[in-house]
Amino acid sequence: MTTIEKVKISDAEWEIMRVVWSKKQASSQEIVAVLKEKMDWKPATIKTLIGRLVKKEALKTEAAGHRFIYFPRVTEAESVMSATENLFAHVCSKKIGQTIGALIEEATLTHEDIQLLEKLIESKKELAVDEIACNCVPGQCECQEHNN
Ligand SMILES: [Zn+2]
Ligand SMILES: [Zn+2]
Structure with a gap:
């Protein structure tokens, strides 16, 4: 990189x-x-x-x-990637999955797109964790860690 x-x-x-x-x-x-x-x-x-x-x-x-x-001087792919990272930087790390879900729900997809997503999801299963730690500052997040 x-x-x-x-x-x-x-x-x-x-x-x-x-x-x-x-x-x-x-x-x-x-x-x-x-x-x-x-x-x-x-x-x-x-x-x-x-x-x-x-x-x-x-x-x-x-x-x-x-x-x-x-x-x-920057490629389209790298700019889209950095915009996506930027979007995720606005979201609690615990909510990234839901956010991706909402993006998929909004999108019109081809059969090919869905195949690609299914493959990605399949490979993500091996890397899945039980829980993701919140990365927020208290006061900017309403998850349990920051609510009590
Ligand atoms: Zn959070
Ligand atoms: Zn939190």
Whole structure:
């Protein structure tokens, strides 16, 4: 595992990243073309978001003539993973299982997805524990350990 600092991408910035990930590289004009209708954003707003992503080192930029081309510095998979870790960081460690359950309940899944999940669950059975310790600060959690 590398120790690249985790980049936190906001919801708005996520829209920009998705354009750059799917195109592999994009100029600001190309990003504006995709997002100005979907998001009803002004080009200036989009350029501000691009600037933030460059500052956060989620995008790198190269000059091409008198314009700039943007490239992703973080992959989509690693960003989704870090967003998921971020979600779990907001939840008591005792509630992670329920949270995953709620995510599955919300999702529309293919037969293939379900096969994959079944395999994962099967392999998790070997690693299952009887109890998970709460990782919360008292006052931020209502589990038994913190309720008495
Ligand atoms: Zn807790
Ligand atoms: Zn607790």
